[in-house]
Amino acid sequence: MSEIRHNWTKEEILEIYNKPLMELLYDAATVHRKHHDPNTVQVSTLLSIKTGGCPEDCGYCPQAARYHTDIEGNDLMSVQQVKAQALRAKSAGSSRVCMGAAWRNVKDGPEFDEVLEMVRTINKLEMEVCCTLGMITENQAKRLAEAGLYAYNHNLDTSEEYYKEVISTRGYEDRLQTIENVRKTNVTVCSGGIIGMGESTEDRAGMLVALSTLDPQPESVPINALVAVEGTPMEDQEPVEIWEMIRMVATTRIVMPETQVRLSAGRTSMSREGQAMCFFAGANSIFAGDKLLTTPNPDVHEDMQMFHALGLNPQKPFTKKDQPQTVEAENSLFQPLGEKPKWSRPGHMIPRNEMAKQKSK
Ligand code: SF4
Numbered sequence: 001m002s003e004i005r006h007n008w009t010k011e012e013i014l015e016i017y018n019k020p021l022m023e024l025l026y027d028a029a030t031v032h033r034k035h036h037d038p039n040t041v042q043v044s045t046l047l048s049i050k051t052g053g054c055p056e057d058c059g060y061c062p063q064a065a066r067y068h069t070d071i072e073g074n075d076l077m078s079v080q081q082v083k084a085q086a087l088r089a090k091s092a093g094s095s096r097v098c099m100g101a102a103w104r105n106v107k108d109g110p111e112f113d114e115v116l117e118m119v120r121t122i123n124k125l126e127m128e129v130c131c132t133l134g135m136i137t138e139n140q141a142k143r144l145a146e147a148g149l150y151a152y153n154h155n156l157d158t159s160e161e162y163y164k165e166v167i168s169t170r171g172y173e174d175r176l177q178t179i180e181n182v183r184k185t186n187v188t189v190c191s192g193g194i195i196g197m198g199e200s201t202e203d204r205a206g207m208l209v210a211l212s213t214l215d216p217q218p219e220s221v222p223i224n225a226l227v228a229v230e231g232t233p234m235e236d237q238e239p240v241e242i243w244e245m246i247r248m249v250a251t252t253r254i255v256m257p258e259t260q261v262r263l264s265a266g267r268t269s270m271s272r273e274g275q276a277m278c279f280f281a282g283a284n285s286i287f288a289g290d291k292l293l294t295t296p297n298p299d300v301h302e303d304m305q306m307f308h309a310l311g312l313n314p315q316k317p318f319t320k321k322d323q324p325q326t327v328e329a330e331n332s333l334f335q336p337l338g339e340k341p342k343w344s345r346p347g348h349m350i351p352r353n354e355m356a357k358q359k360s361k
Helices: 010-017 021-035 079-091 110-124 138-147 172-183 201-212 242-255 272-280 300-310 351-358
Strands: 040-050 096-101 128-132 151-153 188-190 193-195 220-225 260-263 283-288
Touching: 010 021, 010 201, 010 242, 021 242, 021 272, 040 079, 040 110, 040 260, 040 300, 079 096, 079 110, 096 110, 096 151, 110 128, 110 138, 138 172, 172 188, 188 220, 193 201, 193 242, 201 242, 220 242, 220 283, 242 260, 242 272, 272 283, 272 300, 283 300
Parallel strands: 040 096, 040 283, 096 128, 128 151, 151 188, 193 220, 220 260, 260 283
Antiparallel strands: none
8 A cells, every 4th residue: 555656546546535534544644654754744834925916717816816805915025035034934943935926827037037046045044945936837947946946836726627617717737737847857846736625525536646646746745725715716615624634634645655745724723633633644744834825824833832742843854855956047057038838728617706706895
């Protein structure tokens, strides 16, 4: 059960997901112990370096400009602001900073140059640097790698079938293409999804098929529970039950034994006991900090108290892979190409997205 396989089927994954919970926990914990130190958990800090005003229509996201939410938009942060936040995160126990910008895709130009400088700056602080900037081309991935990027996040969100019920402004194949572009570099891949968006158990299994059949499998897989934000198309979704989260984490652990499985959004509504069961089931990474982009998250000091109570230790940076080198901008081997890739725009109608867009505030 603990070998790395790239041929998981939906039926096999469903069989695992639906096992009696105690058996599922035991199997997942067994796989976890074979591949990881069960008392070590990686701590990442997510920084929203450019908030709101996004042209995409992701049904779960308060940053989509078309929905009427209370999000305050911000222009791109400065390198100095990012450095100050990274230092604060480091002193609070984080080994990784993940910078998120509410963009559809990266465009070559001064803003991307700034992001590259942020990557250089944080890598020099000896922290792992991750970016989540939307779709990127191979050349952009190479420029990020050269700056010292450790990981690129690009979530598949859900199954290919259900994706069409969530987003109409881009296709699943764009996500896979971006992951492929990242794979042409030494940057590790972070890709996961969200549960609680109205998807079926089959869709959850479908997403795990899509992730686990990637070769290599993503080095980290965030599992988010939907935070239903007022004004978004998913504002009325029922909260995810803790058992569903535990099942999802455990199944992810079994089908991707080497991956760091990250407990991401939705932790504020989970008890410490619930989170402890997720760690037992194979979660070995969390997002720390009082905000996850725009939604609330437990305070880092509360997390450290929980770690203390559970006997968990934060993972040191570069435990799984060596620190990348940073090449300074003036020595770069890659030029901005000003590409205009044809990312898809299916544009089909998603009734709940349309209704949220029409609603007045
Ligand atoms: S999830 Fe990302 S791409 Fe989608 S609307 Fe939000 S910020 Fe934009």
